[in-house]
Amino acid sequence: MKSIFHPRKKISLYLDQRLSPEEVQKLEEHLSVCKSCRRLLQNMSTMRAVLREKPSVSVRKDFVSRVIAGHRRQQADEAFWIGFESVPRLLPQLAFVLVVVLALLWSWPQLEITTPEAVDDQIARVSVLDEREMISNLTTYDEALRFALNGTYENMEGDRK
Amino acid sequence: MEYYKDEYYDLIKASQRGDVKAAGKLVEAHAQAVHDFLFHLCGNRHLTEDLAQDTFLRALTALKHYQFRAPLRAWLFRIAINLYRDQRRRKIVRNIVSSYHDNEQEAENIVSNTSVQTPHAELERKERFAHLYKAMQKLPESLRTVIIMRDLQELSYEEITQVLHWRLGTVKSRLFRARKELAELLSDFWEEK
Known part of the structure; x- marks a missing residue:
């Protein structure tokens, strides 16, 4: 078939x-x-x-006014951001400035030593270190004993003289 | 390049220049069509209202880029579809639809808003539309969209190709599939009558 x-x-x-x-x-x-x-x-x-009988959803009476109000708000927001349009173009420069600022902040403790208080503190630390070095250089029992009795390196030096 | 003379050409041009009154008139002229389109697409009255408002807000913002390549109505439908798809992607629609309403009741509510006829004819029309509405919701989104555009909004095949970015052959075949599937879903009901 x-x-x-x-x-x-x-x-x-x-x-x-x-x-x-x-x-x-x-x-x-x-x-x-x-x-x-x-x-x-x-x-x-x-x-x-x-x-095509077009059954329809009723549109709210205030629909148009709500849309227009929303549109006005959007326009206001857009106007606010207009001033910031150049921000993307300035990004490399901003990044450079940021790096410089961060480098300065990082080196701040080293710069601090230049203040008078910091200098005094540093000198005191160095003299303590010198004293310890001197003790470690004492080679004889006599020297060590005399240092222990007199208490200071200066006295011992004076005896030597 | 402009090559589509929309019936709202002057209003569109005025709106593009920032005339808010003209924009209001445009919204008013297209509000019903966008609401109907979205409702048949998503099947939820509240979501329809939200999406319709978002559609017009987005359209008014982007209106300066509208180039008259398709009727404004078709361009609005394109925005509405994109918003609807965004919503679906965020799974909001699924949650609302699953917990919100009975489709049949919703369909009856809509029909009750339309013109008054004799009680018997009105009842029959309500029943017919309720069946059609339920069947429509069973169609895949692409088929539902094309049948709404052609049979409800009466866009031409060429306008549909512009809105959906489909080829003419695709529009024809999907429209056929949509009508055939709907006809099959409804045949039992309509042939009883």
Whole structure:
């Protein structure tokens, strides 16, 4: 038995009048003998009619004023940011300045030594270190004993003289 | 390059120059179409209102870039679809839809807002639309979008290609699939009548 070709895709185009006159004629001939295609056309057509009854969602009465108010707010926000448009172009310079500032902050403890108090503190620390070095250089028992009795390096030096 | 003379050309031009009154008139002229479009797309009244407002806010901000390549209505639908997809991506829609409403009841509410007919005809129309609405929600998003654009909003095939960035062949085949699937979903109901 020979199978019949059903040009179903054309039914949709037929509804929208997107077929050539020849195609329309052929399709209508087919529809006159094909019950299933006729039913599809009928259902598609009914469905479209129902959709085109345009049941609609009610729009709130204040919808337009709300949108316009929102739009004005957006415009105000945009106007605020206009002054900052050049920020991206200045980024390299800003980065350089930031690096310089960070370098200065990092070196601050070393600079602190230049204050008078810091200098005194440093001298005191150095003299303590010198004394300890001298003790470690004492080589004889006598020297060590005399240092222990006299208490200071200066006295011992004086004895030596 | 401008090559589409929109019926709201003057209002659009005025709005592009910053005329807020003209912008208000544009919103007023398209509010209903955008609401209908979004409602049939997402099926939720509250979400429709939020998305419609966002659509117009985004449109007014971007209006200076509108180049008359498609009707303003189609351009608004494009924005609405993008916003709807963003929402879906954030899974907000899924949460709201799953907990919010009964589709059939929603459909009846909408129909009750439309013109008054004889009680019997009105009842029949409500019933017909409720079935259609439920069936529409079963379609994949792409098919639902194309059928809303063509059969509800009556955009031409060419306008749909511009809005959805599909080729003409894709529009034709998806529209056919959408109608065929809807017809199959509704055939039992309509053939009883």
